[in-house]
Amino acid sequence: MKRRDFVGLTGLATGALFLPSIPGFGSTLVTPERLLETVDVAVKKRLADAALNAAKSAGASYADVRIGRYLNQSVFTREKQVQNIASGESQGAGVRVIANGTWGFAATNDLSEAGLAKAAQTATAIAKANSKVQKEKVILAPQKGFGEVSWKTPIVQSAFEVPIAQKVDLLLSANGKALEGGASFVNSALFQINEQKYFASTDGSYIDQDIHRIWPTFTVSAVDRSSGKFRSRQALSAPMGMGYEYLVPKAKDKIAGPAGSGLVGYKMSYDLLEDITAATREAKQKIMAKSVTPGKYDLVLDPNHLGLTIHESIGHATELDRVLGYEANYAGTSFATLDWKKQNKPYGSKVVNIVADKTQPGSLGAVGYDDEGVKAGQWDIIKDGMLVDYQKIRDQAHIVGQDHSDGCCYAQSWEDVQFQRMPNVSLKPGKAKMSVDDMVKNVDKGIYIAGRGSFSIDQQRYNFQFGGTVFYAIEKGKITGMLEDVAYQANTQEFWNSCAATCDQSDYRMFGSFNDGKGQPAQSSAVSHGSATTRFNGVNVINTARKIG
Template sequence: MERRTFLKLSAAAGSALIVPVFGNAIAAEELLNPMARQFKKQLADAAMNSATKAGATYCDVRIGRYLNQFITTRDLNVENIVNTESSGVGVRVIANGAYGFAATNVMTMDAVADAARQAVAIAKANAKLQTEPVQLAPVKGVGEVAWSTPYKKDWRTVPVKDKAEMLIAANKAGMDAGASFMQSMLFQVNQQKYFASTDGSYIDQDIHRLWSPLTATAVDKSTGKFRTRDGLSSPAGMGYEFFDAKQEHKVRAAGGVTTLYKGGYDLIEDAKAAGRQAKEKLTAKSVEPGKYDLVLSPEHLFLTIHESVGHATELDRVLGYEANYAGTSFATLDKWQSKKFKYGSDLVNIVAEKTTPGSLGAVAYDDEGVPAKKWDLIRNGILVNYQATRDQAHIIGEKESHGCSYADSWSSVQFQRMPNVSLEAGKKPMTPDELVKDVKKGIYIMGRGSYSIDQQRYNFQFGGQLFYEIKDGKVGQMLNDVAYQSNTQEFWNSCAAMCDERDWRMGGSFFDGKGQPSQVSAVSHGSSTTRFNAVNVINTARKIG
């Protein structure tokens, strides 16, 4: 039941955003109907008892209710409103040293017991072909516990009319400021996840996330030329108060200030800026290729972190298990074992965690019942660790899992997924204005753009949304057609300075794909504004040769 379908939403520039939609369409009021915790416990016990009797030495049960509401608007019109719900039970077991998994959307004791027996049968069949038994790092059972994303306003209780009017108001603000067309969207997710295992855990988690991307398009009618500017918002793990918070955070741009927000987002103000800047991009100077010092804003740098560090330190990629989907990793075990591989400069400290409030990855426990934690991936530029799950921990000498197992649905088997991966802020007091003072020839880059990276997460190219020339320590005119090229080790070793904690904030990916069949997850990446010296910049509008 309910295999993945896709909702195709046309973006303002004629491209398309492909958004996975899980489950069946439902009325908005049905989003608030909860599933009783005691009933979930009974289902879990039925599955675990059945699995044990059938010969499983371990069993975990994930009972999920996954709710989504997606709203899309273009100009002054609502294009689409979708509410979906999907619920069911996934059972994973170990029998004869091998994994087995089965799932059902029939929420009865008999159905989940049958699914558990099927999982055991699959495990026993797998065991005939498996050369080594599964080794699970120990996890202490926590009994019955509950956790929820901290939020003040439940998005499910806010009238759809109010949300649509907010998006349309943003579109109008963008068009009034100079955009020819505007598109804005609102993605809202609630994952009600119940985990139980034969280790003795019964964990009930209520997870909330949202994101409001927008695109402004400006058209020169005399030439047919157009330019776009996407929103600078970052998706967050919080409630609808995301749109109420006004904790101002300023980032230096050309001749003025672009206002972003920590802990919230002013959609209308960003839409105004997007409309104005999309129009300005029509007449901006095209960049001259060459070597530049790059000053990268956090809502841009998050994606470079995600692709060149986050994916590169996933242990399944390192081991070659993930080769078919987006490749493996250059950060092989021999580099980690040497204890001296210079991933970046001495300033580069990158941590993994699932504990930061408001982040997309924040939970109390992962999908193997492992408590959320924080650990180093890169310390003083040296590769020191990877991301591992319970069955991977022994490979790198860890005594416990890092707690980064995740499944995007009750019907999907959990596997290693990226936690939040972030670059620590600089220790020396420094503002963005101070960071650019000694840059003679540079470019200030803001926002997420197009990108490309090779199958080993090594050679790459990244664009952005906004580009400003830095000349003799001052931010100047807007530039166009900018992309930078490097390889992961060269790039991170060119890291020369970064702003302090006052400037640190998180960007993130709301739909990060991995696995076969593909699963999506949401993950945040934090940094402060950071400078990278002598990076190769190309002009994306010029033909080669």
């Protein structure tokens, strides 16, 4: 389908040819107009009360209900064509209870008072059945009720209100920039999510939330026909907890990479056309780039790259359920056990200050309240290099001697039970003024890395290997040219103890994971990781193109 043939078909919602593993995608297909409908809060409160009253009457000592309407829209293009557009909706309710000291859960898509009452009764019956084999009773950290409150992602414009033709035109215009620049192949996509969630509990909370997320992305590939070599460069965008205003570029949000690289980073808005133009140029340069010589290098890591390393080696490693071994069946446990923490070993150098934050504006994890009615906040995980806390929810707090939840409980949909999920986990920027160029000037032999790439980490979140999107050699304080085939290897303690410096707040940006998997059955969540450009000294770099042995 050509662009000129498509403009008049703004109501199209085709069957999905390809949908990623993102919560909400793959739900019932609907017209784009239906995505703009809302549900009266008074109706949701009446349904919630039906569930709570039924649970108490059935013998539950505690109950909460989540009434959810999960909306999504995705647009896929390739070269000059629209590949797919899908608009989806999923709605229903999940009821969680404690009876006889044990959890029970049931979900329903029957959004009537009778339907929710039946789900509550089923959840209570399940809890009572589970109590016969439960060894320890559930202990919930106390939580006051907030009454009737609401929270909404502070967006300027809902992406769902923007005509599909306008979104298609933007993506195809971006593809056109790549093709004009000499790209051999290009695909682009735009994902939009809206979670309309209503939470109520026997603690006395009635919380209505409207959460928005957006992710523009692309991949550009260049092929050298004479040699048969090809290279690709992905978008340097970050998925954000924002509306369509993210795709309206603002000059103040642009952050230049080190002199000689030509890279540009983005803060709270994103220039898709600028990034894809640069990506096309860099994809062609990558074909001719020098292959890295293995050895020890000082690494200067861009925030769009470092976020993934933070996610895997700190974010997952400090989830309390993983630390306790409850999550061992999905990607392992953690080396940072309670016993390890008692030994007071440094997690990193004194430069390393890691904060968890569910309130950070524009982040994927930003909410007003979590999925068990706890007000969102922030707390230290690593302070001056030392592990000081974990991520925990209401039924975990007592295990570490605390009397409150961190507010990081989440379920990917109404039909899934909520459990501990990663909040935004970020590296604080340096206090002293330092630009990226200032940092590079202090590097004698190093590599600058931007963008996410392939990675691998072991079952204890300890030994790892990370690649990237683009790499530049640093020699005697200057960028000297592009490199290829770069990956670095380390263990978590060794790596974070090699952290030597981080740029100041002016360079701070967010990386995002739109579909972070965890749990059995598996669930997906979205989370951001912020940092400024950061230097790590003496890290082992390998050449991924060389054969071993």
